[in-house]
Amino acid sequence: METRNFRLTIAYDGTRYLGWQKLGEPGSKDFGRTIQGKLEAILRKLTGEDAEVNGSGRTDAGVHAAAQTANVKLRYDISPEELMAYMNRYLPEDIAVLAAEEVPERFHARLHARGKTYRYRIRNSTVPDVFRSRFEYLVPEPLDLAAMEAAAAVLTGTRDYRPFCASKRTKKSTVRTVDSIRVEKTGDVVELTFHGSGFLYNMVRILTGTVLEAGLGRLDPAEIPEIFAGRRPAGYTAPARGLTLMEVEY
Protein backbone atom coordinates (compact mmCIF):
# COMPACT_ATOMS: atom_id res chain seq x y z
CA MET A 1 0.00 0.00 0.00
CA GLU A 2 1.36 3.38 -1.07
CA THR A 3 1.66 6.23 1.40
CA ARG A 4 -0.98 8.90 0.96
CA ASN A 5 -0.89 12.41 2.30
CA PHE A 6 -4.10 13.88 3.76
CA ARG A 7 -4.70 17.50 4.56
CA LEU A 8 -7.10 18.07 7.44
CA THR A 9 -8.90 21.23 8.52
CA ILE A 10 -9.58 21.02 12.25
CA ALA A 11 -11.61 23.11 14.69
CA TYR A 12 -11.34 22.89 18.44
CA ASP A 13 -12.44 24.42 21.69
CA GLY A 14 -9.05 24.38 23.44
CA THR A 15 -10.41 24.91 26.96
CA ARG A 16 -9.92 21.31 28.14
CA TYR A 17 -6.57 20.77 26.41
CA LEU A 18 -2.90 21.27 27.20
CA GLY A 19 -2.40 22.69 23.69
CA TRP A 20 -1.88 21.34 20.19
CA GLN A 21 1.44 19.58 20.69
CA LYS A 22 1.40 16.03 22.02
CA LEU A 23 2.96 15.35 25.40
CA GLY A 24 4.09 12.10 26.97
CA GLU A 25 3.74 8.64 25.48
CA PRO A 26 0.76 7.46 23.40
CA GLY A 27 -1.81 6.13 25.86
CA SER A 28 -0.66 8.38 28.71
CA LYS A 29 -3.09 10.81 30.29
CA ASP A 30 -1.30 13.94 29.02
CA PHE A 31 -1.10 12.58 25.46
CA GLY A 32 -4.90 12.48 25.28
CA ARG A 33 -5.14 15.98 26.72
CA THR A 34 -3.46 17.45 23.62
CA ILE A 35 -5.20 18.02 20.30
CA GLN A 36 -2.44 16.33 18.30
CA GLY A 37 -2.39 13.37 20.68
CA LYS A 38 -6.17 12.98 20.46
CA LEU A 39 -6.06 12.97 16.65
CA GLU A 40 -3.14 10.55 16.49
CA ALA A 41 -4.77 8.13 18.94
CA ILE A 42 -7.88 7.95 16.76
CA LEU A 43 -5.85 7.44 13.57
CA ARG A 44 -3.84 4.70 15.26
CA LYS A 45 -7.07 2.94 16.23
CA LEU A 46 -8.23 3.15 12.61
CA THR A 47 -5.03 2.23 10.80
CA GLY A 48 -2.80 0.49 13.32
CA GLU A 49 -0.05 2.88 12.21
CA ASP A 50 1.87 5.38 14.32
CA ALA A 51 1.17 8.33 12.05
CA GLU A 52 2.27 11.84 12.93
CA VAL A 53 -0.26 14.62 12.51
CA ASN A 54 1.72 17.75 11.53
CA GLY A 55 -0.07 20.94 12.47
CA SER A 56 0.60 24.31 10.82
CA GLY A 57 1.89 25.36 14.20
CA ARG A 58 1.36 24.74 17.89
CA THR A 59 -1.39 26.47 19.73
CA ASP A 60 -0.94 27.00 23.48
CA ALA A 61 -2.97 25.36 26.21
CA GLY A 62 -6.48 26.84 26.16
CA VAL A 63 -6.18 28.44 22.70
CA HIS A 64 -8.90 27.57 20.17
CA ALA A 65 -8.96 26.98 16.42
CA ALA A 66 -11.70 27.64 13.89
CA ALA A 67 -9.55 26.18 11.11
CA GLN A 68 -6.19 24.73 12.10
CA THR A 69 -4.55 22.89 9.19
CA ALA A 70 -2.59 19.66 9.50
CA ASN A 71 -1.34 16.89 7.27
CA VAL A 72 -0.87 13.22 7.96
CA LYS A 73 0.65 10.45 5.88
CA LEU A 74 -1.15 7.11 6.03
CA ARG A 75 -0.55 3.73 4.44
CA TYR A 76 -4.23 2.91 4.60
CA ASP A 77 -6.89 2.56 1.94
CA ILE A 78 -9.52 5.12 2.81
CA SER A 79 -11.15 8.03 1.02
CA PRO A 80 -10.83 11.55 2.53
CA GLU A 81 -14.61 11.53 3.13
CA GLU A 82 -14.43 8.25 5.02
CA LEU A 83 -11.43 9.45 7.00
CA MET A 84 -13.27 12.61 8.03
CA ALA A 85 -16.43 10.69 8.97
CA TYR A 86 -14.44 8.15 11.01
CA MET A 87 -12.55 10.85 12.91
CA ASN A 88 -15.68 12.87 13.69
CA ARG A 89 -17.40 9.74 14.96
CA TYR A 90 -14.67 9.15 17.55
CA LEU A 91 -13.62 12.70 18.39
CA PRO A 92 -15.18 14.44 21.41
CA GLU A 93 -17.56 17.30 20.61
CA ASP A 94 -14.88 19.91 21.27
CA ILE A 95 -12.72 18.78 18.33
CA ALA A 96 -14.02 18.46 14.75
CA VAL A 97 -12.53 17.67 11.36
CA LEU A 98 -14.14 20.23 9.02
CA ALA A 99 -12.50 19.03 5.80
CA ALA A 100 -10.19 16.31 4.53
CA GLU A 101 -8.54 16.02 1.12
CA GLU A 102 -5.73 14.06 -0.45
CA VAL A 103 -2.75 16.27 -1.28
CA PRO A 104 0.61 15.72 -3.01
CA GLU A 105 3.17 13.81 -0.97
CA ARG A 106 5.38 16.88 -0.53
CA PHE A 107 2.68 19.02 1.14
CA HIS A 108 3.65 19.86 4.72
CA ALA A 109 1.20 21.86 6.86
CA ARG A 110 3.88 23.70 8.84
CA LEU A 111 6.63 24.22 6.28
CA HIS A 112 4.30 25.40 3.54
CA ALA A 113 2.11 27.72 5.61
CA ARG A 114 2.40 31.22 4.13
CA GLY A 115 0.13 33.21 6.36
CA LYS A 116 -2.03 32.94 9.44
CA THR A 117 -4.99 34.78 10.88
CA TYR A 118 -5.59 34.86 14.61
CA ARG A 119 -8.46 36.54 16.39
CA TYR A 120 -8.50 37.73 19.98
CA ARG A 121 -11.93 38.38 21.45
CA ILE A 122 -12.41 40.76 24.37
CA ARG A 123 -15.74 41.43 26.08
CA ASN A 124 -15.53 44.92 27.50
CA SER A 125 -18.13 44.50 30.21
CA THR A 126 -18.61 43.54 33.83
CA VAL A 127 -21.05 40.83 32.68
CA PRO A 128 -19.86 37.75 30.81
CA ASP A 129 -21.79 36.27 27.88
CA VAL A 130 -22.28 32.82 29.39
CA PHE A 131 -22.58 31.25 25.92
CA ARG A 132 -19.26 32.69 24.72
CA SER A 133 -17.24 33.00 27.91
CA ARG A 134 -14.94 30.08 27.02
CA PHE A 135 -13.83 32.07 23.96
CA GLU A 136 -13.65 35.57 25.37
CA TYR A 137 -11.55 37.54 27.80
CA LEU A 138 -13.65 39.73 30.08
CA VAL A 139 -12.21 43.22 30.61
CA PRO A 140 -14.45 45.34 32.87
CA GLU A 141 -12.41 48.60 32.76
CA PRO A 142 -13.27 51.15 30.03
CA LEU A 143 -11.16 50.76 26.88
CA ASP A 144 -9.95 53.63 24.69
CA LEU A 145 -10.49 52.25 21.20
CA ALA A 146 -8.52 54.99 19.45
CA ALA A 147 -5.48 54.24 21.62
CA MET A 148 -5.84 50.53 20.84
CA GLU A 149 -5.97 51.28 17.12
CA ALA A 150 -2.91 53.52 17.38
CA ALA A 151 -0.99 50.82 19.27
CA ALA A 152 -2.05 48.18 16.74
CA ALA A 153 -0.74 50.30 13.86
CA VAL A 154 2.67 50.78 15.52
CA LEU A 155 2.95 47.03 16.24
CA THR A 156 2.71 45.92 12.59
CA GLY A 157 5.51 45.59 10.06
CA THR A 158 8.44 43.33 9.27
CA ARG A 159 10.64 43.50 12.31
CA ASP A 160 12.32 41.69 15.14
CA TYR A 161 9.46 40.69 17.48
CA ARG A 162 11.80 39.19 20.11
CA PRO A 163 10.42 41.54 22.85
CA PHE A 164 6.99 40.00 22.15
CA CYS A 165 8.15 36.38 22.37
CA ALA A 166 7.88 34.32 25.55
CA SER A 167 11.13 32.44 24.83
CA LYS A 168 13.50 35.40 24.62
CA ARG A 169 16.68 33.36 24.47
CA THR A 170 15.87 31.43 21.30
CA LYS A 171 18.76 31.34 18.81
CA LYS A 172 16.39 31.26 15.85
CA SER A 173 15.40 34.38 13.97
CA THR A 174 12.62 36.31 15.66
CA VAL A 175 11.95 38.51 12.64
CA ARG A 176 8.35 38.20 11.49
CA THR A 177 5.92 40.11 9.30
CA VAL A 178 2.64 41.22 10.81
CA ASP A 179 0.66 42.72 7.91
CA SER A 180 -2.22 43.99 9.94
CA ILE A 181 -3.84 44.12 13.35
CA ARG A 182 -7.47 45.11 12.91
CA VAL A 183 -9.38 46.47 15.91
CA GLU A 184 -13.16 46.19 15.66
CA LYS A 185 -15.85 46.90 18.20
CA THR A 186 -19.35 45.40 17.93
CA GLY A 187 -21.54 46.06 20.94
CA ASP A 188 -19.47 45.16 24.00
CA VAL A 189 -17.06 42.99 22.04
CA VAL A 190 -13.68 44.18 20.80
CA GLU A 191 -11.97 41.84 18.35
CA LEU A 192 -8.32 42.08 17.41
CA THR A 193 -7.57 40.30 14.14
CA PHE A 194 -3.92 39.57 13.44
CA HIS A 195 -2.62 38.60 10.01
CA GLY A 196 0.97 37.72 9.41
CA SER A 197 3.52 35.32 7.97
CA GLY A 198 3.94 33.54 11.28
CA PHE A 199 3.99 34.26 14.98
CA LEU A 200 6.47 33.50 17.77
CA TYR A 201 5.68 31.65 21.00
CA ASN A 202 2.92 33.61 22.85
CA MET A 203 3.42 36.52 20.42
CA VAL A 204 -0.26 37.14 19.61
CA ARG A 205 -1.16 37.10 23.30
CA ILE A 206 1.68 39.51 24.19
CA LEU A 207 0.72 41.82 21.30
CA THR A 208 -2.87 41.69 22.59
CA GLY A 209 -1.72 42.51 26.12
CA THR A 210 0.26 45.47 24.73
CA VAL A 211 -2.73 46.77 22.74
CA LEU A 212 -4.89 46.32 25.85
CA GLU A 213 -2.46 48.30 28.03
CA ALA A 214 -2.75 51.13 25.51
CA GLY A 215 -6.55 50.83 25.69
CA LEU A 216 -6.43 50.94 29.51
CA GLY A 217 -4.29 54.10 29.46
CA ARG A 218 -1.26 52.37 30.96
CA LEU A 219 0.87 52.63 27.81
CA ASP A 220 1.18 55.51 25.37
CA PRO A 221 1.25 54.05 21.83
CA ALA A 222 4.06 56.52 21.08
CA GLU A 223 6.24 54.56 23.52
CA ILE A 224 5.96 51.28 21.62
CA PRO A 225 9.22 51.88 19.71
CA GLU A 226 10.88 51.72 23.15
CA ILE A 227 9.61 48.16 23.51
CA PHE A 228 11.12 47.14 20.17
CA ALA A 229 14.36 48.83 21.27
CA GLY A 230 14.40 46.72 24.44
CA ARG A 231 14.13 49.76 26.72
CA ARG A 232 10.78 48.91 28.23
CA PRO A 233 8.85 45.67 28.61
CA ALA A 234 6.02 44.60 26.32
CA GLY A 235 2.50 44.28 27.67
CA TYR A 236 1.27 41.30 29.65
CA THR A 237 0.34 37.99 28.10
CA ALA A 238 -3.42 38.08 27.54
CA PRO A 239 -5.19 34.86 28.64
CA ALA A 240 -5.37 31.96 26.18
CA ARG A 241 -9.16 31.70 26.31
CA GLY A 242 -9.74 34.77 24.09
CA LEU A 243 -7.51 33.54 21.26
CA THR A 244 -8.59 31.57 18.18
CA LEU A 245 -6.54 30.51 15.17
CA MET A 246 -8.91 31.48 12.35
CA GLU A 247 -7.16 30.48 9.13
CA VAL A 248 -3.91 29.18 7.67
CA GLU A 249 -2.95 30.14 4.11
CA TYR A 250 -0.86 28.11 1.67
Add this chain to the structure above:
Amino acid sequence: METRNFRLTIAYDGTRYLGWQKLGEPGSKDFGRTIQGKLEAILRKLTGEDAEVNGSGRTDAGVHAAAQTANVKLRYDISPEELMAYMNRYLPEDIAVLAAEEVPERFHARLHARGKTYRYRIRNSTVPDVFRSRFEYLVPEPLDLAAMEAAAAVLTGTRDYRPFCASKRTKKSTVRTVDSIRVEKTGDVVELTFHGSGFLYNMVRILTGTVLEAGLGRLDPAEIPEIFAGRRPAGYTAPARGLTLMEVEY
Protein backbone atom coordinates in the same frame (compact mmCIF):
# COMPACT_ATOMS: atom_id res chain seq x y z
CA MET B 1 -34.30 47.56 57.71
CA GLU B 2 -37.32 46.99 55.51
CA THR B 3 -37.54 43.95 53.27
CA ARG B 4 -36.98 44.74 49.60
CA ASN B 5 -37.88 42.58 46.64
CA PHE B 6 -35.41 42.33 43.77
CA ARG B 7 -36.14 40.91 40.35
CA LEU B 8 -33.12 39.32 38.67
CA THR B 9 -32.61 38.31 35.04
CA ILE B 10 -30.10 35.49 34.93
CA ALA B 11 -28.25 33.71 32.11
CA TYR B 12 -26.42 30.43 32.50
CA ASP B 13 -24.60 27.70 30.65
CA GLY B 14 -26.18 24.74 32.46
CA THR B 15 -23.59 22.17 31.36
CA ARG B 16 -21.78 21.93 34.71
CA TYR B 17 -24.90 22.11 36.87
CA LEU B 18 -27.42 19.70 38.34
CA GLY B 19 -30.22 22.09 37.34
CA TRP B 20 -31.82 25.21 38.72
CA GLN B 21 -33.25 23.83 41.96
CA LYS B 22 -31.00 23.68 45.00
CA LEU B 23 -30.11 20.29 46.42
CA GLY B 24 -28.73 19.34 49.83
CA GLU B 25 -27.73 21.74 52.58
CA PRO B 26 -26.10 25.14 52.04
CA GLY B 27 -22.35 24.51 51.89
CA SER B 28 -22.71 20.95 50.58
CA LYS B 29 -21.16 19.98 47.26
CA ASP B 30 -24.48 19.43 45.47
CA PHE B 31 -25.87 22.77 46.70
CA GLY B 32 -23.11 24.61 44.82
CA ARG B 33 -23.72 22.53 41.74
CA THR B 34 -27.18 24.04 41.27
CA ILE B 35 -27.87 27.50 39.85
CA GLN B 36 -30.20 28.45 42.69
CA GLY B 37 -27.70 27.21 45.28
CA LYS B 38 -24.88 29.17 43.67
CA LEU B 39 -26.92 32.39 43.69
CA GLU B 40 -28.10 31.91 47.27
CA ALA B 41 -24.59 31.18 48.53
CA ILE B 42 -23.33 34.47 47.05
CA LEU B 43 -26.25 36.45 48.50
CA ARG B 44 -25.69 34.89 51.89
CA LYS B 45 -22.04 35.94 51.75
CA LEU B 46 -23.13 39.50 50.93
CA THR B 47 -26.02 39.90 53.35
CA GLY B 48 -25.60 37.25 56.02
CA GLU B 49 -29.26 36.34 55.38
CA ASP B 50 -30.67 33.00 54.26
CA ALA B 51 -32.61 34.44 51.35
CA GLU B 52 -34.49 32.23 48.92
CA VAL B 53 -34.05 32.96 45.22
CA ASN B 54 -37.38 32.07 43.55
CA GLY B 55 -36.97 31.16 39.90
CA SER B 56 -39.78 31.36 37.35
CA GLY B 57 -39.45 27.60 37.17
CA ARG B 58 -36.88 24.83 37.47
CA THR B 59 -34.65 24.00 34.57
CA ASP B 60 -33.29 20.44 34.39
CA ALA B 61 -29.65 19.45 34.78
CA GLY B 62 -27.74 20.62 31.71
CA VAL B 63 -30.44 23.01 30.46
CA HIS B 64 -29.36 26.60 29.79
CA ALA B 65 -31.00 30.00 30.19
CA ALA B 66 -30.57 33.18 28.17
CA ALA B 67 -32.96 35.01 30.51
CA GLN B 68 -34.29 33.11 33.50
CA THR B 69 -36.20 35.39 35.88
CA ALA B 70 -36.08 35.16 39.65
CA ASN B 71 -36.94 37.29 42.65
CA VAL B 72 -35.34 37.49 46.05
CA LYS B 73 -36.33 39.38 49.19
CA LEU B 74 -33.47 40.95 51.11
CA ARG B 75 -33.26 42.98 54.29
CA TYR B 76 -30.10 44.67 53.11
CA ASP B 77 -29.38 48.21 52.01
CA ILE B 78 -28.08 47.91 48.45
CA SER B 79 -29.09 49.34 45.10
CA PRO B 80 -30.06 46.98 42.27
CA GLU B 81 -26.95 48.11 40.35
CA GLU B 82 -24.67 47.31 43.29
CA LEU B 83 -26.40 43.97 43.82
CA MET B 84 -25.88 43.01 40.17
CA ALA B 85 -22.23 44.12 40.20
CA TYR B 86 -21.54 42.20 43.42
CA MET B 87 -23.13 39.02 42.11
CA ASN B 88 -21.30 39.15 38.77
CA ARG B 89 -18.01 39.67 40.60
CA TYR B 90 -18.44 36.43 42.54
CA LEU B 91 -20.31 34.27 40.04
CA PRO B 92 -18.35 31.89 37.79
CA GLU B 93 -18.26 32.84 34.09
CA ASP B 94 -21.05 30.37 33.24
CA ILE B 95 -23.66 32.27 35.30
CA ALA B 96 -24.40 35.98 34.85
CA VAL B 97 -26.90 38.45 36.26
CA LEU B 98 -28.05 40.45 33.22
CA ALA B 99 -30.40 42.82 35.03
CA ALA B 100 -31.58 43.64 38.55
CA GLU B 101 -34.42 45.92 39.60
CA GLU B 102 -36.44 46.59 42.70
CA VAL B 103 -40.04 45.40 42.35
CA PRO B 104 -43.17 45.56 44.53
CA GLU B 105 -43.17 43.23 47.51
CA ARG B 106 -45.91 41.04 46.04
CA PHE B 107 -43.99 40.19 42.81
CA HIS B 108 -43.22 36.46 42.64
CA ALA B 109 -41.20 35.15 39.70
CA ARG B 110 -42.96 31.77 39.55
CA LEU B 111 -46.53 32.62 40.48
CA HIS B 112 -46.74 35.67 38.22
CA ALA B 113 -45.07 34.20 35.12
CA ARG B 114 -47.57 34.41 32.26
CA GLY B 115 -45.61 32.91 29.42
CA LYS B 116 -42.29 31.30 28.57
CA THR B 117 -40.20 30.85 25.48
CA TYR B 118 -37.84 27.90 25.16
CA ARG B 119 -35.56 27.17 22.24
CA TYR B 120 -34.18 23.78 21.27
CA ARG B 121 -31.17 23.84 18.96
CA ILE B 122 -30.35 20.89 16.70
CA ARG B 123 -27.31 20.70 14.45
CA ASN B 124 -28.25 18.42 11.57
CA SER B 125 -24.76 17.36 10.61
CA THR B 126 -22.10 14.73 11.26
CA VAL B 127 -19.73 17.53 12.29
CA PRO B 128 -20.22 19.47 15.53
CA ASP B 129 -19.67 23.22 15.78
CA VAL B 130 -17.03 23.11 18.50
CA PHE B 131 -17.91 26.63 19.64
CA ARG B 132 -21.60 25.81 20.10
CA SER B 133 -21.58 22.11 20.93
CA ARG B 134 -22.46 22.67 24.59
CA PHE B 135 -25.73 24.28 23.42
CA GLU B 136 -26.67 22.01 20.52
CA TYR B 137 -27.81 18.45 19.96
CA LEU B 138 -26.04 16.82 17.03
CA VAL B 139 -28.34 14.78 14.78
CA PRO B 140 -26.46 13.24 11.85
CA GLU B 141 -29.42 11.57 10.09
CA PRO B 142 -31.33 13.57 7.45
CA LEU B 143 -34.33 15.45 8.82
CA ASP B 144 -37.61 16.00 6.97
CA LEU B 145 -38.41 19.60 7.83
CA ALA B 146 -41.95 19.48 6.47
CA ALA B 147 -42.75 16.50 8.71
CA MET B 148 -41.27 18.36 11.69
CA GLU B 149 -43.43 21.39 10.92
CA ALA B 150 -46.51 19.22 10.59
CA ALA B 151 -45.78 17.49 13.93
CA ALA B 152 -45.15 20.85 15.61
CA ALA B 153 -48.52 22.16 14.43
CA VAL B 154 -50.39 19.12 15.80
CA LEU B 155 -48.59 19.42 19.15
CA THR B 156 -49.82 22.94 19.93
CA GLY B 157 -53.04 23.97 21.62
CA THR B 158 -54.64 24.01 25.06
CA ARG B 159 -54.76 20.39 26.09
CA ASP B 160 -53.75 17.75 28.55
CA TYR B 161 -50.00 17.27 27.96
CA ARG B 162 -49.72 14.41 30.48
CA PRO B 163 -48.30 12.01 27.81
CA PHE B 164 -45.47 14.53 27.34
CA CYS B 165 -44.64 14.84 31.03
CA ALA B 166 -41.89 12.79 32.70
CA SER B 167 -43.84 12.49 35.97
CA LYS B 168 -47.00 10.84 34.67
CA ARG B 169 -48.51 10.16 38.07
CA THR B 170 -48.70 13.76 39.26
CA LYS B 171 -52.07 14.65 40.78
CA LYS B 172 -51.84 18.25 39.59
CA SER B 173 -53.44 19.42 36.38
CA THR B 174 -51.35 18.65 33.32
CA VAL B 175 -53.37 20.91 31.04
CA ARG B 176 -51.18 23.57 29.44
CA THR B 177 -51.36 25.98 26.53
CA VAL B 178 -48.63 25.81 23.90
CA ASP B 179 -49.34 28.73 21.55
CA SER B 180 -46.71 27.91 19.00
CA ILE B 181 -43.82 25.65 18.10
CA ARG B 182 -41.81 27.35 15.39
CA VAL B 183 -39.43 25.25 13.27
CA GLU B 184 -36.66 27.20 11.55
CA LYS B 185 -33.67 25.99 9.60
CA THR B 186 -30.57 28.16 9.07
CA GLY B 187 -27.68 26.36 7.42
CA ASP B 188 -27.25 23.08 9.29
CA VAL B 189 -29.09 24.31 12.36
CA VAL B 190 -32.75 23.56 13.08
CA GLU B 191 -34.24 25.56 15.92
CA LEU B 192 -37.54 24.71 17.60
CA THR B 193 -39.00 27.67 19.47
CA PHE B 194 -41.74 26.88 21.98
CA HIS B 195 -44.03 29.50 23.42
CA GLY B 196 -46.61 28.68 26.04
CA SER B 197 -48.19 29.47 29.37
CA GLY B 198 -46.02 26.95 31.16
CA PHE B 199 -44.46 23.56 30.63
CA LEU B 200 -44.51 20.30 32.59
CA TYR B 201 -41.46 18.39 33.80
CA ASN B 202 -39.33 17.47 30.73
CA MET B 203 -42.21 18.53 28.46
CA VAL B 204 -40.19 20.66 26.02
CA ARG B 205 -37.61 17.90 25.64
CA ILE B 206 -40.28 15.24 25.05
CA LEU B 207 -42.08 17.48 22.54
CA THR B 208 -38.71 17.99 20.81
CA GLY B 209 -38.10 14.23 20.74
CA THR B 210 -41.55 13.75 19.23
CA VAL B 211 -40.95 16.39 16.54
CA LEU B 212 -37.55 14.80 15.85
CA GLU B 213 -39.08 11.34 15.43
CA ALA B 214 -41.40 12.83 12.82
CA GLY B 215 -38.37 14.42 11.12
CA LEU B 216 -36.55 11.09 11.14
CA GLY B 217 -39.53 9.32 9.54
CA ARG B 218 -40.24 7.19 12.60
CA LEU B 219 -43.53 8.87 13.44
CA ASP B 220 -46.30 10.04 11.11
CA PRO B 221 -47.53 13.44 12.36
CA ALA B 222 -51.06 12.17 11.67
CA GLU B 223 -50.55 9.66 14.50
CA ILE B 224 -49.88 12.32 17.14
CA PRO B 225 -53.55 12.37 18.29
CA GLU B 226 -52.92 8.74 19.31
CA ILE B 227 -50.25 9.96 21.72
CA PHE B 228 -52.65 12.46 23.31
CA ALA B 229 -55.20 9.64 23.57
CA GLY B 230 -52.67 7.49 25.43
CA ARG B 231 -52.65 4.81 22.74
CA ARG B 232 -49.03 5.21 21.75
CA PRO B 233 -45.97 6.63 23.55
CA ALA B 234 -44.60 10.11 22.96
CA GLY B 235 -41.16 10.58 21.44
CA TYR B 236 -37.95 10.25 23.39
CA THR B 237 -36.61 12.91 25.72
CA ALA B 238 -34.17 15.01 23.69
CA PRO B 239 -30.90 15.71 25.55
CA ALA B 240 -30.78 18.69 27.91
CA ARG B 241 -27.80 20.31 26.17
CA GLY B 242 -29.85 21.62 23.22
CA LEU B 243 -32.43 23.41 25.38
CA THR B 244 -32.36 27.05 26.47
CA LEU B 245 -34.98 29.05 28.40
CA MET B 246 -35.10 32.22 26.31
CA GLU B 247 -37.63 34.49 28.02
CA VAL B 248 -40.20 34.68 30.79
CA GLU B 249 -43.15 37.03 30.42
CA TYR B 250 -45.08 38.76 33.21
